[in-house]
Amino acid sequence: MLSNLERLIFIILAITSLGLAWVTFGRMFKAIGRGSDPINWKKVIKNWPKGLAVFISQKTLFKTRPVIGMIHAGVAWGFTLYLLVNVIDVMYGMIPGFHFFPHSFVGNIYRFFVDIFSVIVLLGVVLFVVRRFITKDQKLIINEPVLLSDAAKKGIKMDSLIVGVFIILHVGFRFIGASFEVAINGQDWSQPAATLLSYSWSGLSAQSLIFGEHLGWWMALGLILGFMPYFPYSKHAHLFMGPINYMAQIERKSMSTLEIMDLEDETTEQFGAGKLEHLPQKELLDGYACIMCNRCQDACPAYQTGKELSPSALEINKRYYLNENLKEFSEGAESLDGLSKWMLSEEAAWSCTTCGFCIEVCPVGNEPMVDILRMRQDLVLMESKFPREAMETFDKIENYGNPWGMAPDDREKWTEGMEVPKMREKGSAEYLYWAGCSGAYDDRGKGISRSVAKIMNEAGIDYAILGNEETCTGDSARRIGNEYLFQMQATQNMETFEKYGVKKIVTQCPHCLTTLKNDYGEMGAELEVVHHSELISDLINEGKISPDKSLDEDITFHDACYVGRHHGEYDAPRNVLESVMGDNAKLIEMPRNKEQSFCCGAGGGNMWYDIDKGKRINVERFEEAIDTGVKKVATSCNFCMIMMEDARKVTGQDETMEVYDIAELVAERL
Amino acid sequence: MKILIILEDNNGKIHRMGLESIVAAQKIAAGLNATIGAVVFGKNADALADEAAHYKLEEVVKIKDSLLDNYSADGYAEAVKQVIEQEAPSYVLFGHSYQVRDYAPKVSAKLMKPFLVDNVAVKIANGKAVFTKQMFNAKLFSDIEPNGDGPYLISFQSAAFSSEAANKGSAVIKEVSINLDSSMIKTESEPPFKEEAGGLDLTAADLIVSVGRGIGKEENIPIAQALATALGAELASSRPVVDAGWLPAAHQVGSSGQSVSPKMYLALGISGAIQHMVGMKGSKNIVAINKDPEAPIFDVADYGVVADVLELVPKLTEALQ
Numbered sequence: 004m005l006s007n008l009e010r011l012i013f014i015i016l017a018i019t020s021l022g023l024a025w026v027t028f029g030r031m032f033k034a035i036g037r038g039s040d041p042i043n044w045k046k047v048i049k050n051w052p053k054g055l056a057v058f059i060s061q062k063t064l065f066k067t068r069p070v071i072g073m074i075h076a077g078v079a080w081g082f083t084l085y086l087l088v089n090v091i092d093v094m095y096g097m098i099p100g101f102h103f104f105p106h107s108f109v110g111n112i113y114r115f116f117v118d119i120f121s122v123i124v125l126l127g128v129v130l131f132v133v134r135r136f137i138t139k140d141q142k143l144i145i146n147e148p149v150l151l152s153d154a155a156k157k158g159i160k161m162d163s164l165i166v167g168v169f170i171i172l173h174v175g176f177r178f179i180g181a182s183f184e185v186a187i188n189g190q191d192w193s194q195p196a197a198t199l200l201s202y203s204w205s206g207l208s209a210q211s212l213i214f215g216e217h218l219g220w221w222m223a224l225g226l227i228l229g230f231m232p233y234f235p236y237s238k239h240a241h242l243f244m245g246p247i248n249y250m251a252q253i254e255r256k257s258m259s260t261l262e263i264m265d266l267e268d269e270t271t272e273q274f275g276a277g278k279l280e281h282l283p284q285k286e287l288l289d290g291y292a293c294i295m296c297n298r299c300q301d302a303c304p305a306y307q308t309g310k311e312l313s314p315s316a317l318e319i320n321k322r323y324y325l326n327e328n329l330k331e332f333s334e335g336a337e338s339l340d341g342l343s344k345w346m347l348s349e350e351a352a353w354s355c356t357t358c359g360f361c362i363e364v365c366p367v368g369n370e371p372m373v374d375i376l377r378m379r380q381d382l383v384l385m386e387s388k389f390p391r392e393a394m395e396t397f398d399k400i401e402n403y404g405n406p407w408g409m410a411p412d413d414r415e416k417w418t419e420g421m422e423v424p425k426m427r428e429k430g431s432a433e434y435l436y437w438a439g440c441s442g443a444y445d446d447r448g449k450g451i452s453r454s455v456a457k458i459m460n461e462a463g464i465d466y467a468i469l470g471n472e473e474t475c476t477g478d479s480a481r482r483i484g485n486e487y488l489f490q491m492q493a494t495q496n497m498e499t500f501e502k503y504g505v506k507k508i509v510t511q512c513p514h515c516l517t518t519l520k521n522d523y524g525e526m527g528a529e530l531e532v533v534h535h536s537e538l539i540s541d542l543i544n545e546g547k548i549s550p551d552k553s554l555d556e557d558i559t560f561h562d563a564c565y566v567g568r569h570h571g572e573y574d575a576p577r578n579v580l581e582s583v584m585g586d587n588a589k590l591i592e593m594p595r596n597k598e599q600s601f602c603c604g605a606g607g608g609n610m611w612y613d614i615d616k617g618k619r620i621n622v623e624r625f626e627e628a629i630d631t632g633v634k635k636v637a638t639s640c641n642f643c644m645i646m647m648e649d650a651r652k653v654t655g656q657d658e659t660m661e662v663y664d665i666a667e668l669v670a671e672r673l
Numbered sequence: 674m675k676i677l678i679i680l681e682d683n684n685g686k687i688h689r690m691g692l693e694s695i696v697a698a699q700k701i702a703a704g705l706n707a708t709i710g711a712v713v714f715g716k717n718a719d720a721l722a723d724e725a726a727h728y729k730l731e732e733v734v735k736i737k738d739s740l741l742d743n744y745s746a747d748g749y750a751e752a753v754k755q756v757i758e759q760e761a762p763s764y765v766l767f768g769h770s771y772q773v774r775d776y777a778p779k780v781s782a783k784l785m786k787p788f789l790v791d792n793v794a795v796k797i798a799n800g801k802a803v804f805t806k807q808m809f810n811a812k813l814f815s816d817i818e819p820n821g822d823g824p825y826l827i828s829f830q831s832a833a834f835s836s837e838a839a840n841k842g843s844a845v846i847k848e849v850s851i852n853l854d855s856s857m858i859k860t861e862s863e864p865p866f867k868e869e870a871g872g873l874d875l876t877a878a879d880l881i882v883s884v885g886r887g888i889g890k891e892e893n894i895p896i897a898q899a900l901a902t903a904l905g906a907e908l909a910s911s912r913p914v915v916d917a918g919w920l921p922a923a924h925q926v927g928s929s930g931q932s933v934s935p936k937m938y939l940a941l942g943i944s945g946a947i948q949h950m951v952g953m954k955g956s957k958n959i960v961a962i963n964k965d966p967e968a969p970i971f972d973v974a975d976y977g978v979v980a981d982v983l984e985l986v987p988k989l990t991e992a993l994q
Contacts, residue, residue: 409947441947445948448947648946652917
């Protein structure tokens with residue numbers, strides 16, 4: 004189609020563009036390469052089906068905001084098609100006489116899809132631009148008091164504008180070019196939209212039509228050439244970095260289970276992440292995959308209650324820091340000391356409840372929570388900066404083996420007046436029943452432990468407790484970042500397990516569950532750990548216990564993050580609830596439930612210190628329960644219980660509503 | 674025999690813990706027939722010396738050196754080491770303040786003499802001073818009698834003695850000089866840490882009146898405040914009261930608030946959930962008022978009243994007034 008001169012110009016521009024892109028893409032990958040834990044690129048490439056599946060299905064977009072997700076899918080599929088379109092268009096321009104399967108079935112199908120998707124992409128992107136710049140959707144805004152770098156504040160808008168305009172012009176001019184081509188060659192109903200547009204050109208001379216077609220071609224492909232070197236600086240990079248991020252995902256035993264630190268290694272000079280280059284390469288890649296959609300921020304219990312934390316701001320700050328310092332950083336310059344100065348404030352880091360909602364909803368597989376856990380390790384182990392109350396918690400775990408600071412000799416007091424076998428007397432048992440610290444010391448927790456024991460007694464389970472030989476698993480210590488204390492606790496408990504040949508553990512504490520199963524697993528323990536909801540659900544299904552179906556009021560269920568998102572169990576506690584509910588009672592779900600359950604506010608060590616900003620997370624959650632209209636709330640976690648009980652008082656529902664553990668509901672009906 | 678007290682500057686006045694160590698020194702001096710010297714230095718040395726001279730001491734040792742104007746662990750440790758060498762005391766007493774925690778171990782290391790930290794009492798037995806220290810998180814007390822050659826460096830826990838018990842008198846001020854040069858000081862201190870505005874140090878309170886959700890509503894908080902005022906007590910609360918916004922977070926006692934151990938903790942309408950209990954169970958006397966006779970607070974209370982807080986407290990306040 005093109006003249007010889009045009010071809011020459013195109014070749015020169017293409018070489019220049021590719022050359023510049025080579026430099027900028029190189030910088031991007033070198034910057035990622037500055038991270039601490041190398042990405043295994045061979046493995047990433049092997050994972051291509053995973054990336055392709057996410058890319059083609061767009062399934063991660065629909066978890067939240069399904070409508071926006073659908074529009075995005077249209078744009079994404081259209082854009083994928085455009086990869087092919089651009090190649091064919093280059094051939095059409097550069098090879099004299101080239102037409103893609105002219106007047107054949109294959110060619111018509113191709114032209115039809117390109118035509119339709121051009122319109123879909125244009126409409127979609129216009130909608131996106133309207134949503135960001137005209138209707139100003141609040142979801143796209145990061146509110147005070149979140150730390151957002153100046154570069155990010157400016158960059159988010161600018162970048163969105165550039166990407167939006169680029170897509171509209173690129174696809175728009177391609178589409179206009181196609182309409183001129185139709186005008187030249189006569190109507191083509193395999194391209195209905197372009198044909199319709201071609202009628203606008205009816206009065207133009209043949210010369211003008213040819214000019215129009217050339218203009219369309221040049222603008223569409225010229226923009227690509229112009230945009231290519233800018234790609235790594237633009238959030239548009241998510242279109243390949245997103246799928247690559249999925250392919251590079253690190254398999255963890257649970258979303259909060261980090262690698263075990265080698266504390267004996269005397270050559271280690273850094274624990275956790277205090278600077279950008281301390282983060283693993285995968286987590287630098289996260290910054291490039293982020294499209295700044297703020298789905299994580301929508302989910303985050305800290306952000307939603309007005310704290311300083313926004314998981315997306317973390318990734319966005321990371322990204323703009325990289326953009327601003329890309330050349331120097333990729334060439335090996337040290338990054339600014341202290342991630343808390345520019346990526347995520349200290350208070351924000353302590354506001355994270357490690358609920359994992361941000362990871363759950365991220366369409367591109369980012370893990371901001373993991374960054375936060377690494378930052379905390381640096382703050383605790385390197386900088387010794389953490390909430391004062393956390394220090395007391397460390398002391399209490401270290402000295403008393405429980406975060407309450409209660410006497411270790413009182414740990415098995417909850418068993419007084421009932422038959423609960425002890426390992427030291429029994430020697431061994433099929434199940435170790437792990438009551439955990441709150442199950443041993445908190446008044447309500449003790450009641451839950453007695454309920455669990457009663458159920459196991461009734462079902463004839465071969466079990467025993469460690470009693471006073473039990474000590475804190477170290478969950479809070481590890482999530483706060485005190486790896487040293489965690490490993491001390493873990494080592495002690497693992498020795499006790501060894502002594503009694505413990506293989507299977509049942510516990511009502513989801514935090515103990517995750518820690519024993521995954522974190523101890525990471526340390527080499529081979530334990531089968533189940534939540535009490537799972538055991539009780541099995542016992543009911545097997546007919547070993549049959550509680551009365553005497554709960555005759557509607558009830559709602561609050562999912563614990565560490566049973567749900569961290570452990571993947573949503574059905575067992577609901578089965579248990581069903582087993583006690585009479586015909587008139589229904590389980591009324593809160594709007595945020597199961598995978599998208601909203602945290603009680605106690606996880607990640609937040610049980611032990613308060614971030615005095617914004618609304619209380621437990622109150623926010625309890626109000627959601629109030630709004631269902633039911634008067635009974637069920638939980639399956641001791642921390643959730645304490646938080647919900649407190650919120651019940653704060654919201655003035657002392658007299659009207661009640662909170663139960665699922666085990667209590669079953670035990671009192673046996 | 675000579676006892677040396679190292680006094681600390683608190684904005685131109687003697688730090689309370691310094692006064693407390695005067696009490697300790699006077700007690701030892703009486704038992705062992707010893708003389709007492711008090712060491713002052715820093716930019717307020719003159720004012721501190723004048724204040725110290727009004728206590729029953731033999732002498733006040735004043736060091737004037739501009740290198741000691743601002744706190745530095747290196748400078749202070751070197752100065753104290755030199756003054757100990759010059760004065761040759763048997764005992765050197767400190768208040769166990771943050772500064773002392775920082776620099777006194779350096780003095781101990783420089784002199785190669787033991788530093789017996791954070792004592793809560795001293796007594797005289799067989800012509801020697803015996804110091805009492807808490808162990809295992811205050812579960813046990815141990816009596817320690819230093820032996821070997823002095824001087825012994827000793828620090829006392831805050832409030833181990835009442836500063837008001839220090840005997841007044843008069844003392845001679847003598848100025849001594851020491852050898853310091855700036856090359857010895859390799860550390861530099863940042864400005865002293867200040868509690869944030871609205872900060873309330875409940876840990877220092879002798880009497881605490883604490884409110885729980887049993888108070889009913891925010892409008893009833895002044896009822897508890899009135900009792901606290903009548904008693905000269907600080908007002909504290911459980912977490913739900915803070916969460917409801919009835920009191921600022923600084924008032925919160927418990928696992929995510931402050932841990933307190935006052936002489937008396939008066940719990941009004943507090944049920945006694947574990948996260949509150951862990952913050953106050955160390956109180957010397959716990960008095961609980963609660964409607965619910967089953968409330969767990971009664972398990973830890975020394976005295977309990979089953980009553981409606983709103984009825985009882987105003988009467989109690991009135992009686993106290």
